[in-house]
Amino acid sequence: xxxxxxLLTLFFAAIVSVNAQxxxxxxxxxxxxxxxxxxxxxxxxxxxxxxxxxxYKKVTVPxxxxxxxxxxxxxxxxNGDRWDKSGSCFVVSDPxxxxxxxxxxxxxKFPKDSYVDDKxxxxxxxxxxxxxxxxxxxxTPFGVGFYSDNKVKNRRPVYIPTWEKQVVWEHDITAxxxxxxxxxxxxxxxxSWTAEGYDFDLELIxxxxxxxxxxxxxxxxxxxxxxxxxxxxxFAHKDLEKIFNLKKNVKNVKLHYITTxxxxxxxxxxxxxxxxxxxxxxxxxxxxxxxxxxxxxFRRFNPTSGVWVRKDSASYINxxxxxxxxxxxxxxxxxxxLSRSNWCPGSSVEPMVVKxxxxxxxxxxxxxxxxxxxxxxxxxxxxxxxxYLTYEE
Numbered sequence: 470x471x472x473x474x475x476l477l478t479l480f481f482a483a484i485v486s487v488n489a490q491x492x493x494x495x496x497x498x499x500x501x502x503x504x505x506x507x508x509x510x511x512x513x514x515x516x517x518x519x520x521x522x523x524x525y526k527k528v529t530v531p532x533x534x535x536x537x538x539x540x541x542x543x544x545x546x547x548n549g550d551r552w553d554k555s556g557s558c559f560v561v562s563d564p565x566x567x568x569x570x571x572x573x574x575x576x577x578k579f580p581k582d583s584y585v586d587d588k589x590x591x592x593x594x595x596x597x598x599x600x601x602x603x604x605x606x607x608x609t610p611f612g613v614g615f616y617s618d619n620k621v622k623n624r625r626p627v628y629i630p631t632w633e634k635q636v637v638w639e640h641d642i643t644a645x646x647x648x649x650x651x652x653x654x655x656x657x658x659x660x661s662w663t664a665e666g667y668d669f670d671l672e673l674i675x676x677x678x679x680x681x682x683x684x685x686x687x688x689x690x691x692x693x694x695x696x697x698x699x700x701x702x703x704f705a706h707k708d709l710e711k712i713f714n715l716k717k718n719v720k721n722v723k724l725h726y727i728t729t730x731x732x733x734x735x736x737x738x739x740x741x742x743x744x745x746x747x748x749x750x751x752x753x754x755x756x757x758x759x760x761x762x763x764x765x766x767f768r769r770f771n772p773t774s775g776v777w778v779r780k781d782s783a784s785y786i787n788x789x790x791x792x793x794x795x796x797x798x799x800x801x802x803x804x805x806x807l808s809r810s811n812w813c814p815g816s817s818v819e820p821m822v823v824k825x826x827x828x829x830x831x832x833x834x835x836x837x838x839x840x841x842x843x844x845x846x847x848x849x850x851x852x853x854x855x856x857y858l859t860y861e862e
Contacts, residue, residue, distance in 0.1 A: 492677065493677060494674050494675075495675070499512075500669075501670075502666060503659045503666050504550070504663060504667065505662045505663060506520045506521060512526070514527065519694070521666070522660070523656055523657070523658040525656030527652065528654065529651070531650065536682045539643050539649055540639055541639070541672070541673055542639045543605055544636070545607070545610075545636050546669070547609070547614045549663065549665025550612070550615075552611060553609055553804075555659070557603055558604045559602060559604060560648045560649055562654070566597055567599070569694050569698075570654060572695070573696065583600070585691075588703070590699070591697070592691050593688065593711045594686075594688055600689060602648060603690065604649070607818065610771045610815035611772065611773040611805055612774075613636050613771065615665075617634050617772055625772070626801060629769045645859075681861065686859075688856045692853050700844055702843045702849075702850055704838075704854075705842055706843065711836075712833070713835070714831065715830050715833060716830060720826075722859070723860070724747070724823040726755060726820060726821045726822075727818055727819075727853075728745050728811055729810055729811045731850070732844075732850045733845075733849065738852065743810065743841060744839070745758070745854075746837070747856075749823075749825060749833070749835055760809075761813050765805075767805060767815040768803060770805075770815035771805035774803040774804045780797055781797070781800040782795055782798075783797075837856070
């Protein structure tokens, strides 16, 4: 006969086993094409916009009364597009408010209070308009997948044993749990201008582990997802300012800020260091130069990256003398190796998070200042910036 302590131990073990739950994995898209005027795929629930450059669908998953951890997993492969392109995975969660999806499908117009400088439509929240909230910002690599079987010869450096077949990113988006539970719309935009484009997989993963619930307040998103939106060189002309109202006191407020610079060729905003200064209620809360100098570490994802050679001095061991010597060599350098404004070809982009403490009900102001370069002919300088608040009520 089992002893009482042993029975008690088995009882509690059974309770833990009953309460323990496997993560819920929801596949949103599988090998969904995204391109310009190319194949649309076979998913009957997928909706394509902008000649196929944006795809979205309606999603329904459980709600979690006590909250949950959430992760987003995105996998991208080239279908023949050779270039690095900006990309964004986003969510639209409030069907009662206008969004880029409702305006585009109904051929409506962006409300005036969503404009920046009366020119850039849909960039800021309005009374009845929400900009999309980004689940993930990413940059496609040069040709990963389609060109990974050595269609492009003699570009692979000796330190890369083989090209990767795809690129996979995974982000913790627990702060956005309220937007990605229940029923909502999830989409992916890639700035592809080729009929071949890309295909992607998208998965949401829910741990069902208790988490503090927070509210999300969209404020800014300068990505030109759909028609009627301009290339966002607005920072070159004026600071972006958004005044908004909180209906009640809130606590543990955090500002989430995502930023990347693009375009302008070799001397443009993609390749020069520019400070991003973010003010909240006239106080400087973020002052940073967003920059990535580790892009060479992504070389295995970039088979079609342009490659040049440049002269360099190499220190090496002479096999005869067994001593270090120096000689001039020609070194290969790829476009994907070059440092950029907070991104690399094949990288995702994490939000910068600023703790703002507690806020009182009433009017508040966000200002973003970037000394950017304007569009000039085919020099398409621009900054893709999005920002939202999270807080407890």
